[in-house]
Amino acid sequence: MIKSLDKVLQDSKLNIRTLKALAENSFDSILITDVTNRPKILYANKAFKKLTGYSPAEVLGKTPKILQGAATDKTVITRLSKTLSAGRTFEGKAINYKKDGTPFLMHWRVVPVKLGKDTSVWLAIQRETSSI
Numbered sequence: 001m002i003k004s005l006d007k008v009l010q011d012s013k014l015n016i017r018t019l020k021a022l023a024e025n026s027f028d029s030i031l032i033t034d035v036t037n038r039p040k041i042l043y044a045n046k047a048f049k050k051l052t053g054y055s056p057a058e059v060l061g062k063t064p065k066i067l068q069g070a071a072t073d074k075t076v077i078t079r080l081s082k083t084l085s086a087g088r089t090f091e092g093k094a095i096n097y098k099k100d101g102t103p104f105l106m107h108w109r110v111v112p113v114k115l116g117k118d119t120s121v122w123l124a125i126q127r128e129t130s131s132i
């Protein structure tokens with residue numbers, strides 16, 4: 001009988017390596033932030049650079065708000081803040097801006113990663129989309 005993935009990942013080193021390989025090789029952009037009033041980026045993958053033009057190193061410690069600008073829909077951002085404060089998963093679309101100022105439509109989801117009932121980090125999956 002094959003082992004379940006849970007069993008294989010009981011080895012914590014292998015668990016971390018598998019998650020890192022997933023994040024580093026994802027076609028979608030991935031951001032992880034701390035859980036504060038002004039979330040700061042703890043991790044960005046290579047696909048984040050491909051999507052936005054910002055390298056992971058230059059965004060560490062910064063806020064994902066660097067992606068926002070004049071045409072970003074504030075009602076979406078208010079919904080995001082309310083959803084995250086309630087400990088729930090957010091999904092939405094809004095105009096964001098690449099490092100060179102090019103606007104694009106971002107489709108993203110932010111998931112609270114919890115230990116018990118407390119959220120330890122927020123994890124975002126992001127991609128460019130063409131439809132609202």
Ligand SMILES: Cc1cc2nc3c(=O)[nH]c(=O)nc-3n(C[C@H](O)[C@H](O)[C@H](O)COP(=O)(O)O)c2cc1C
Pocket residue numbers: 031032033039063064065067068072077080081094096106108110122123124126
């Ligand atoms: C993990 C995570 C990823 C985020 N990614 C984006 C994003 O891709 N685009 C965006 O416009 N805002 C994003 N945000 C939202 C901003 O960081 C910020 O939380 C939001 O603007 C609310 O703060 P404010 O009320 O000070 O504007 C993200 C937030 C978190 C926690």
